[in-house]
Amino acid sequence: MELLLQTLxxxxxxxxxxxxxxxxxxxxxxxxxxxxxxHGEFLMLGAxxxxxxxxxxxxxxxxxxGLAFLAAFLVGALTYWGLIRPVLKAPELNQMLLTFGxxxxxxxxxxxxxxxxxxxxxxxxxxxxLALGPFFLGAVPLGAFLLSLALLLSLQLFLTRxxxxxxxxxxxxxxxxxxxxxxxxxxxxxxxxxLAAALAGVAGVMLSVMLYASPSVGFLFTLKSFAIVxxxxxGNLKGVVPAALVLALAEALVSTYLPGGGGLVEAVFFLVLxxxxxxxxxxxx
Amino acid sequence: xxxxxxxxxxxxGLALAQTPLKVGVILPLSGASAVAGKAALNGIQxxxxxxxxxxxxxLELVVVDDGTDPAKAVPAFTxxxxxxxxDLVIGGLASGVTFxxxxxxxxxxxxxxxxxxxSSVVEQAFEGYxxxxxYHPWDYHNVAAALQFFQSLAKDHGxxxxxxxxxxxxxxxxxxxxxxxxxxxxxxxxxxxxxxxxSGQFTPIxxxxxxxxxxxxxxxxxxxxxxxxxxxTRQVGLRPKLIYGAPPSWPIGFEKNxxxxxxxxxxxxxxxxxxxxxRRFVDAYRKKYGELTEEYMAPMGYTIVKSxxxxxxxxxxxxxxxxxxxxxxxxxxxPFGPLAFKPSxxxxxxxxxxxxxxxxxxxxLEGSRRPVFPKDKAARxxxxxxxxxxx
Numbered sequence: 032m033e034l035l036l037q038t039l040x041x042x043x044x045x046x047x048x049x050x051x052x053x054x055x056x057x058x059x060x061x062x063x064x065x066x067x068x069x070h071g072e073f074l075m076l077g078a079x080x081x082x083x084x085x086x087x088x089x090x091x092x093x094x095x096x097g098l099a100f101l102a103a104f105l106v107g108a109l110t111y112w113g114l115i116r117p118v119l120k121a122p123e124l125n126q127m128l129l130t131f132g133x134x135x136x137x138x139x140x141x142x143x144x145x146x147x148x149x150x151x152x153x154x155x156x157x158x159x160x161l162a163l164g165p166f167f168l169g170a171v172p173l174g175a176f177l178l179s180l181a182l183l184l185s186l187q188l189f190l191t192r193x194x195x196x197x198x199x200x201x202x203x204x205x206x207x208x209x210x211x212x213x214x215x216x217x218x219x220x221x222x223x224x225x226l227a228a229a230l231a232g233v234a235g236v237m238l239s240v241m242l243y244a245s246p247s248v249g250f251l252f253t254l255k256s257f258a259i260v261x262x263x264x265x266g267n268l269k270g271v272v273p274a275a276l277v278l279a280l281a282e283a284l285v286s287t288y289l290p291g292g293g294g295l296v297e298a299v300f301f302l303v304l305x306x307x308x309x310x311x312x313x314x315x316x
Numbered sequence: 317x318x319x320x321x322x323x324x325x326x327x328x329g330l331a332l333a334q335t336p337l338k339v340g341v342i343l344p345l346s347g348a349s350a351v352a353g354k355a356a357l358n359g360i361q362x363x364x365x366x367x368x369x370x371x372x373x374x375l376e377l378v379v380v381d382d383g384t385d386p387a388k389a390v391p392a393f394t395x396x397x398x399x400x401x402x403d404l405v406i407g408g409l410a411s412g413v414t415f416x417x418x419x420x421x422x423x424x425x426x427x428x429x430x431x432x433x434x435s436s437v438v439e440q441a442f443e444g445y446x447x448x449x450x451y452h453p454w455d456y457h458n459v460a461a462a463l464q465f466f467q468s469l470a471k472d473h474g475x476x477x478x479x480x481x482x483x484x485x486x487x488x489x490x491x492x493x494x495x496x497x498x499x500x501x502x503x504x505x506x507x508x509x510x511x512x513x514x515s516g517q518f519t520p521i522x523x524x525x526x527x528x529x530x531x532x533x534x535x536x537x538x539x540x541x542x543x544x545x546x547x548x549t550r551q552v553g554l555r556p557k558l559i560y561g562a563p564p565s566w567p568i569g570f571e572k573n574x575x576x577x578x579x580x581x582x583x584x585x586x587x588x589x590x591x592x593x594x595r596r597f598v599d600a601y602r603k604k605y606g607e608l609t610e611e612y613m614a615p616m617g618y619t620i621v622k623s624x625x626x627x628x629x630x631x632x633x634x635x636x637x638x639x640x641x642x643x644x645x646x647x648x649x650x651p652f653g654p655l656a657f658k659p660s661x662x663x664x665x666x667x668x669x670x671x672x673x674x675x676x677x678x679x680x681l682e683g684s685r686r687p688v689f690p691k692d693k694a695a696r697x698x699x700x701x702x703x704x705x706x707x
Contacts, residue, residue: 034523034524034527038520041520041552045517146350146354147345147347147354148350148351148567148568149539149540149542149568150568151568151569151573152569152573153569153572153573153574153575155574157547157573157575158547158551160550160551160553167551168551169519169547169548169551169552171547172551238516242516242543243516243540243543243567245540282517283519286520286521287520287521287523291509291510292509292521293510293511293512293517294511294512296512296515296517297512297515
């Protein structure tokens with residue numbers, strides 16, 4: 032029983048980071064209607080920013096959080112303005128190829144600038160642990176989980192309580208009608224794409240402390256985010272947190288209880304993605 | 317007659333010194349083994365510069381990136397063979413990639429100087445290929461060296477239980493069953509679990525290891541796993557007496573992270589190795605690159621080029637078979653110690669360079685790697701149990 036509860040706690044904490052990354056992806060998909068394969072590279076940007084500030088300025092990654100949010104927002108907004116906007120009306124395949132190309136470009140840019148080396152930061156609290164009776168909670172994963180929760184709640188409040196947020200939701204529901212009401216769709220798209228990148232940037236800072244910074248750090252999380260977004264329903268923001276929870280718990284349970292389960296972790300999200308798509312096809316039929 | 321022969325040799329030597337010999341270099345400059353690959357390339361370039369400066373032979377390097385990926389490596393190798401038309405290739409660092417290259421190598425038939433690829437799967441793949449020179453020890457040599465250390469841990473420190481985390485690719489999983497049996501033969505209780513390299517998720521497996529209460533946590537994987545394992549071991553409340561890792565390279569900045577303290581591992585070389593060739597290499601490396609490396613692939617690359625240049629000089633010809641012949645009879649000192657080729661222990665390949673004798677164990681202590689085992693190479697005593705406590 033103790034092992035089961037600890038496993039569930041491990042899964043729960045991981046779900047926070049997954050949700051944060053996947054929410055950005057869902058936002059760009061739901062509002063802008065773009066499948067952004069370069070989402071993981073915004074995450075990488077946050078991870079490298081955290082590393083560089085730590086390595087060259089001695090700044091704690093906590094300070095990098097706000098900066099990564101702003102920097103990734105800016106890069107996301109510029110990406111939207113320069114690359115996404117011109118292909119908004121192009122066929123979906125063209126859009127996907129564009130973001131895929133952007134992903135390769137950004138990864139290779141990072142390879143040129145920093146090399147393929149794995150880089151780590153060393154804040155003093157990195158391995159801090161809270162022991163609650165027989166249970167252990169890593170302070171950083173717990174902090175990342177709480178921060179993810181706070182950011183997702185803020186996003187929810189923004190989307191449901193502010194005029195701008197309502198405009199974002201309106202554009203997500205119908206691309207033409209909000210224009211008739213005077214809502215500037217392009218501004219909303221830019222905001223949504225920037226926010227999506229900013230959330231990934233913040234997740235990148237967290238991952239630089241929990242894992243490492245490298246040009247390929249975002250790839251795996253993008254893949255997992257696609258599984259989460261598919262499970263939640265394409266573009267459905269409310270479904271992202273439960274879907275992230277399902278994926279993270281499934282991974283933790285498989286890893287703990289299946290013999291050799293650690294090697295099957297990657298298979299879990301493919302299975303989740305497969306089941307989600309098949310389930311949807313059945314329901315739609 | 318003698319004079320004429322002397323003149324001929326001189327003329328041949330002069331021709332060799334003036335016509336650069338193209339050498340293909342295929343290394344992982346990106347992907348999982350990039351740290352080791354770039355270190356190897358630095359060593360290779362340093363040695364090539366020295367050789368060219370001496371002027372007896374001239375080498376021209378044609379470098380391609382295998383991306384630590386068989387799908388990228390095979391086209392890159394084919395380009396070396398068909399576009400650059402090289403007859404000599406230095407490369408083969410990651411086992412999985414080198415295994416994939418075995419077919420194309422046999423097809424094009426170059427002299428292949430293999431820098432890494434410890435997996436005995438690679439040894440089987442190159443069985444019978446006459447121009448295969450493997451410098452790096454094979455995995456059974458690595459296991460023999462590590463087992464010697466584990467024997468000492470059991471005998472001198474009373475270690476009884478080992479939990480092994482191994483990545484599920486060819487690097488981590490080849491021979492894991494045999495390894496487990498050998499540890500059990502030493503009297504250890506062993507629990508082994510696979511994981512995906514780079515996934516960063518060890519908490520579930522480490523949580524399960526808690527019930528096993530291992531004395532030693534042993535991971536066989538890549539640099540990307542080093543920090544997550546050091547962190548998550550503490551976060552799940554696992555208390556091993558030693559964290560022992562066997563990645564091909566360690567992450568940049570890991571030694572400055574306090575979590576690296578007391579983590580142990582195995583290497584074939586460190587800049588502090590008290591060996592004249594090693595000291596010479598360290599000085600030359602620092603002079604060229606303005607910094608020092610702790611990656612043993614740097615002196616390995618350096619050694620390969622130095623041995624090639626010597627063989628080329630002795631062969632007096634750019635013919636790959638003549639160079640191979642000269643290489644086979646070579647005896648030279650290297651930063652790792654003496655180098656001479658002999659058949660591999662299994663007899664599958666004809667030219668094996670180094671064996672288990674080059675390996676030693678180190679521990680991260682106060683921000684740097686210090687040799688701790690065997691005793692004749694140790695600079696400091698092993699800190700056992702290590703301090704992997706709550707912070």
